Amino acid sequence: MNDPKIRVSIVDDEPEIAELLKDLIAGEPDMEFVASYTSAEEAYIGVAGTTPNVVIMDIGLPGESGISGMMRIKQKFPNLSFLMYTIWENERVFEALRAGADGYILKRDETSSVLGAIRDVYHGLSAASPYIARMLFESFRGKKNALEALNQQEMEILDLLKKGKMIKAMSLDLNVSESKIKRIIRGVYDKLQVNSRSEAIVVYLNNI
Secondary structure (H helix, E strand, O other), X not given: OOOOOEEEEEEOOOHHHHHHHHHHHHOOOOEEEEEEEOOHHHHHHHHHHHOOOEEEEOXXXXXXXXXXXXXXXXXXXXXXXXXXXXXXXXXXXHHHHHOOOOEEEEOOOOHHHHHHHHHHHHOOOOEEOHHHHHHOHHHHOOOOOHHHHXXXXXXXXXXXXXXXXXXXXXXXXXXXXXHHHHHHHHHHHHHHOOOOHHHHHHHHHHHO
16 A cells, blocks of 8 residues: 655745745655635634644745744644744744744755755754754754663664664664554654754764
8 A cells, every 4th residue: 555645735925935835745655735815814714724843934935924923723623733834944943843833945055955844854853054054053062972861772772863764764674563653753863953854963973
């Protein structure tokens, strides 16, 4: 049996951006474009009838902000994953993550990073733009010997994350269930005090 497709909705008031994302998603065999909205208010109403798995949400929306809209929608649909998609590279990163965003990517990121982020948040992981990860690098400089907190299995998983392996591939490689892989990854993130694959890799590279 084939895995279900990742159902993705878009919230962005720039038609060209929304269309670019729609075409990007439509070209992926494991993804399905669901709907596009131009405001958080419109998305709040529309999401209820379309049941997406992942919402790509712009922060700088007209009217209610993307962060506020995400928080309101998450209250109603707590299992819905949000990927903030924006030009901002400042304190709004931390604001969005604190508010419950599952990932944060920039509009200048490569399409492969956007697609990878969609898959990560769908599988219960966090995602961060490579640019955001670099911006946060200084936050990790003080985490010397952070890897000492990880056990052998967690280190093995972290190495696979560094190599770009997805959940299903890790499960096959290690002969461990996908649900257990997700639990281990969340444990790695907790011990390293990070929120995404990119950030975990930065810590890893800063400690080897």
